[in-house]
Amino acid sequence: MRKKLIIFLLIMVALTPLGLISEYSAWGEWGVEEFQTLVGYIPEGVKDAGINAPMPDYEVGNLGAILSTIISAIIGVAMSFGFFYALKRIKVK
Amino acid sequence: MHIPDGFISPSTSIAGLALAIPLWWYGVKQTKKFLNENEDSVTYLSSLAAFSFLIMMINIPIPGGTSGHAVGMAVLAILLGPWTAFIAISAVLFFQAVLFGDGGVLALGANSLSMGFVGAFSAYYLYEFLGKKIPKSIAFFVAGYGGMVAASIAVAIILGIQPLLFMQDGKALYFPFDLTVTFPAVVGSHVLIFGVIEGLVTVAIVNFFERVKGGVHA
Numbered sequence: 439m440r441k442k443l444i445i446f447l448l449i450m451v452a453l454t455p456l457g458l459i460s461e462y463s464a465w466g467e468w469g470v471e472e473f474q475t476l477v478g479y480i481p482e483g484v485k486d487a488g489i490n491a492p493m494p495d496y497e498v499g500n501l502g503a504i505l506s507t508i509i510s511a512i513i514g515v516a517m518s519f520g521f522f523y524a525l526k527r528i529k530v531k
Numbered sequence: 532m533h534i535p536d537g538f539i540s541p542s543t544s545i546a547g548l549a550l551a552i553p554l555w556w557y558g559v560k561q562t563k564k565f566l567n568e569n570e571d572s573v574t575y576l577s578s579l580a581a582f583s584f585l586i587m588m589i590n591i592p593i594p595g596g597t598s599g600h601a602v603g604m605a606v607l608a609i610l611l612g613p614w615t616a617f618i619a620i621s622a623v624l625f626f627q628a629v630l631f632g633d634g635g636v637l638a639l640g641a642n643s644l645s646m647g648f649v650g651a652f653s654a655y656y657l658y659e660f661l662g663k664k665i666p667k668s669i670a671f672f673v674a675g676y677g678g679m680v681a682a683s684i685a686v687a688i689i690l691g692i693q694p695l696l697f698m699q700d701g702k703a704l705y706f707p708f709d710l711t712v713t714f715p716a717v718v719g720s721h722v723l724i725f726g727v728i729e730g731l732v733t734v735a736i737v738n739f740f741e742r743v744k745g746g747v748h749a
Contacts, residue, residue, distance in 0.1 A: 439571060442743040443578045450585040457600070460592035464599050465716045466690055466706070467533060473707070483697070483705040487537020491632030496588065507588065510631060514584035517626045519577040522619075526566045526573050530559055 454511040533634030547640030561614035575747045580619040599725040605654035605675035605733040613655040620647035645685035654678030675733030676726040683721035687713040
């Protein structure tokens with residue numbers, strides 16, 4: 439099982455740069471400036487909301503889009519495994 | 532489908548968290564049971580969570596200057612059960628929010644409830660209801676399609692109520708489009724396109740995992 443899952447995840451990671459083909463953000467996931475174009479103002483609550491994520495939009499430093507995407511994908515896989523291996527060890531009442 | 536922080540009011544986000552926390556607590560207990568079933572369970576579950584993370588990165592453009600992606604909610608719900616699927620999707624959404632700014636941190640409750648809870652439970656019960664009546668692959672497709680559309684309805688409601696509740700001097704404080712816009716835009720695109728994509732992904736990936744899973748049982 440393990441070998442097949444590893445191959446499956448490697449293929450999935452290799453496919454993630456396909457997501458870069460889409461130059462548009464999802465409907466309702468716009469950047470702050472896009473509100474100006476859409477409704478003519480930026481809603482108060484949208485300004486300065488959220489955190490400064492270390493790798494915003496799956497961009498890792500200045501590594502370029504494809505490499506950034508693949509590194510982000512690998513980090514995502516590592517976090518998924520880390521989370522559930524940790525959860526298996528933690529005692530929950 | 533990932534609602535960013537600031538697009539919904541802090542009160543909406545907190546209501547989402549208040550609803551999600553007890554569900555997470557119960558879901559984690561169910562997930563622990565799954566993990567302790569056999570030694571391969573943790574690899575199997577981690578791989579499926581990683582799959583959900585990766586499939587959400589593959590944005591697909593559609594006409595109208597927008598894009599979307601599959602989530603894998605039905606894949607996880609069918610293979611892991613709805614509670615463990617909900618925890619796996621919530622964990623993935625947490626990493627996406629904290630590390631990559633994809634979806635809000637405060638909005639994690641709302642996002643987990645729509646894509647995780649509503650999506651996984653709708654998919655699971657559709658599959659449970661249909662699984663023995665129609666060919667399995669068709670049931671997988673319908674579960675993926677239905678889970679995705681149900682999740683999109685939840686997102687459309689959460690976003691669309693914002694301008695009905697929070698206006699100041701004629702301007703929206705948070706998301707500016709109401710239900711008459713969010714329903715056609717969010718639910719419409721998922722009924723026509725992303726639900727179909729999720730359905731096809733569900734058929735392909737569930738069939739693959741059924742073949743490799745060995746002794747793991749949900």
